[in-house]
Amino acid sequence: MINKLPNGPSHPAWWQLICWIQDSFSYLKECAKSYGDVFTLRIKGVPPLVVIGHPLGVKEVLSQEPNKFDVGRSNYIVRPLVGDNSLVLCDGKRHQQERKMLMPPFHRQNIQSYAKFICEIANQVADRWQEGQKIIARKVMREITLEVILQVVFGISQGERYYKIKPLIGEMLDEIDSPLRSSFLFLKFLQRDWGTWIPWGKFKYCQTQIYKLLQDEINERRSLPLEKGCDILSLMMSARDEAGESMNDAELKDQLMTLLLAGHDSTATMLSWAFYEILKHPTVLEKLREELDFSKNLAPLEIAKLPYLNAVCQEVLRLHPIGSIIFPRITKTPMEIMGHYFEAETWLILSVYLVHHKKELYLEPEKFKPERFLEKKYSPYEYFPFGGGNRKCLGVALADLEMKLVLASIISKFELTLASKKSVKPQRRGISISPTGGIPLIFQRQRKIFSNKSLD
Ligand code: HEM
Structure with a gap:
């Protein structure tokens, strides 16, 4: 068989890099129009990327044995954010072991214990808003989701360390919060510490402070009698691998940083899009409120099972995936995907954006229509906002619960x-990719009247 990569745009590699950083959604759409469901991008600084934008290709990749691909080494771009030992950078046995250690607290049944806490945090944050105040959805949602992940990871919500770490994480993320500022992740020569007046220097400063606080927390826990808490740090500290070894401090800190970053920004972004779409579509808002009003006496976990609320969240994740692609898969052996033959070391890119916007799958794909998820069940290869296979998002259950409960708490009470x-x-x-401007909202008045209309 001939190892010829599929066709793709012939723009110079530096131009493809600019298009990718600037607006990867539009660039992928443009390429798919010209080259079809499988094409090759040649972006400066990375090996050729074979983009797959068809559910068949997604299935052929995600249903293979995990050992057929490396994933961690393709994520090198986030190394400066999460450190060398992060789960997202591991492959093979090490990835399998670390994931096994980190997974239990994120299982659906363990996450459920946070339901009441999520509602409380959402209410506390919303209670601070003043009549007529302009709020930026992404900023306030980040406040809520950061508080939740800190509680899940450390099991604390008080104390000096907690109050210091919260703003530092926000400041650190602000340093990469625009296409220009995030360039230093893609361009290694910008990763020089010339002081805190340039983004990289400020970013590094915040990161060092956060690592110090994490080290203090670890030291304090080590000095206390071994008490089995159910927060993730306690579980991580008591976990042992097959050889009976525990994680060292560097490993603990990198995994904590990974969970803190992965665990709050993406959920906050999805919540911001959710407010945008719901408020832009009055019929959706009305239907959602009807469902929530009718179920107002239900426990948080029951609320999270409401069908229309679920459909709204699914549609938000379809229309606005957190990125245009999931983690790249690097083939370890030759393989055939959608009739194309690939040698080992080929970078395969599954485009969640292209698949979620395919008109053959989703009628009027650019429109926000939660009903489509009530009418049809999509396969995990047609709909995969959290990726799939052995790299599927670790926090899917937490993110799902959080999105639903934060929306339900705020939408049902406030205007x-x-x-x-x-x-x-x-x-x-x-x-990640998030709404320009963060979605400014006006907090108008407290919603006082709850209708008791039946859903029929
Ligand atoms: C709505 C919010 C979220 C979205 C859309 C999202 C999406 C994703 C996606 C697409 C991946 C890559 C999966 C793949 O390539 O197959 C991923 C990985 C990951 N996510 Fe999330 N995520 C969200 C929230 C969270 C939360 C709350 C956590 C909690 C800690 C989390 C932790 C992780 C981790 C650790 C990985 C790496 C898994 C691995 O490499 O094995 N995410 N996520």
């Missing part, structure tokens, strides 16, 4: 409107 009627475009912010 919010979009501050602008203009449509909002996605923009690269660090490694």
